Amino acid sequence: MIDGCEKMAKDNSNNIDDLTERAKVLAEATGRDESDVLADLLDDGILNNSHLNPEKDLVTQLKEAAALITTVQEINTDISNNKVLNGGDNATSVKVETTLEGDIVDRAIASAQKKAENLKTLIATIIPIFLLITGGSMEAFGVINIFSDDETTPAQECNYGIDWVDWTWVSDELNVFGELWTDCDTNDSDSLDNMVVMANAFDTGVPSQEWVLGNIDSFNWYQDSNFHIELGNAPDRELDIWVDLFIQDEFDNGGIPIAQMQITGVQKPVEIVWGCMDSEATNFNPDANEDDGSCEYPVEEPCEVEIANHYRGHVADDEEQDAILVAFKVRPTNCDDEDLKIDMHLYQNGYAANYTHSVIIGGEDESQIEYVFDGVAVGNSWIPKITASLDGEILEQVNFWGIDVEQEEDETIYGCMDSEAENYDEEASEDDGSCEYDEPETCEEGFNHLETTLYVYDVNSIEVGIEVENTVEGCETDIEVSISLYREGLFYESLTYDHLPLYTIDYSVQELFIADDLFSELDDGDWDALVKIRDANTLEEYYTQIHTNVVSILA
Known part of the structure; x- marks a missing residue:
């Protein structure tokens, strides 16, 4: 019997822990000491300071607890099914006599009915203690009629x-x-x-x-x-x-x-106010806290440029007559606070621009621009092209009429102009076909390099033209070519002998045009090349210092 009581007390120990946690919460809310609140709860299950009554001894307090038992109908069922009390299949009904009176006890009973689970823990813990102390009898504590089926229900109080x-x-x-x-x-x-x-x-x-x-x-x-x-x-x-x-x-x-x-x-809910949250918009809503994508902005007129009053011509006091003056006006509209780039190109049809110049002007006012391209090569129809752009976007582009650059008329000196000839005349300005040569003994001796020229054939690409001849009738000479590019006088890249194909030169004058990926997508600058020529069979180099002309690239 004692073992059964101890098991019951152990099974309900967790519920006592719940009362302890509840005491902590109530202590924080009321400002009372936690141990004082716990003692008050263990007394009758509610906060009513009943544990502070100095006149009550232990037996009296247990009687009060017994009185609380009778107010909760569920507890009677728990006790009646307790095998420790009943022994076998007997049924047990519990009645409690008490003399507790007054408003404090009534409120405690009422509170106990609402918090029945806490009282079950209290009573289920106390009953085994009764049995242990009395040896199985509860009459010493005022609990009577344990083995009787009669019940006495006290007057119900409101909870x-x-x-x-x-x-x-x-x-x-x-x-x-x-x-x-x-x-x-x-x-x-x-x-x-x-x-x-x-x-x-x-x-x-x-x-x-x-x-x-x-x-x-x-x-x-x-x-x-x-x-x-x-x-x-x-x-x-x-x-x-x-x-x-x-x-x-x-x-x-x-x-x-x-x-x-x-x-x-x-926490106070935040009212969502939809609207435009961009202060730069015309419909900006300062009260909005969620942007609904409705922002509207003033329509800005696009920046536009007119290039007018075109002029190109020779500079009157230029002795060589190879200087070309380009002049025009730039008239911007709606371009305030913008920086406009003006590019001036001088080119010939079919070729990239050989001569370039750029300036930056403000977009607020009309600008008069003049520039002289000096040292322009002799040629027909040099075309000035003017481009106005903003942040890389072309706003206006104009081509002027072409202008020729003619060879300056000097005194004509006729003679042999081939330095390889026996009668080469370095003073001659026009070849008269009088050149004389020693008859070559071999085909190799009959191979000659005549001229190498660098051409600009696209916006940022170049081409190498090599003119060679074989003066020995019936001879064919196989040659290989190596080309090294230079930008601004600094080495850039090389096409080695084995990179280019083999060229066969027969008894004739031939011009080789060489283009490669190496010569495309080049940066701005002045470019020239060093060309070498060798015999494809003997690998003997005929020419190692062939320097080309310089060309300008505008990427």
């Missing part, structure tokens, strides 16, 4: 509590509402106590949980079971709300609440 609570914002003010419960007939309001509901809000962002605001509401059961408390204009930060339920008389006399509920994480 009260908070069923649920919630919160909302109404016109920027915090409101708390909920519903109370009672186990008595609400139609008989005269037998019900008037209640007071108190709601207090605390700032959770402050370690001390500072009180923010609060209010109370008187409650009469003849109205209904709902309550509504207006707390007013609360701050826009997270709050905790404690709702306390008092009996009116106890509240008026400074009593403690009979029930409590806590709401956490209360």
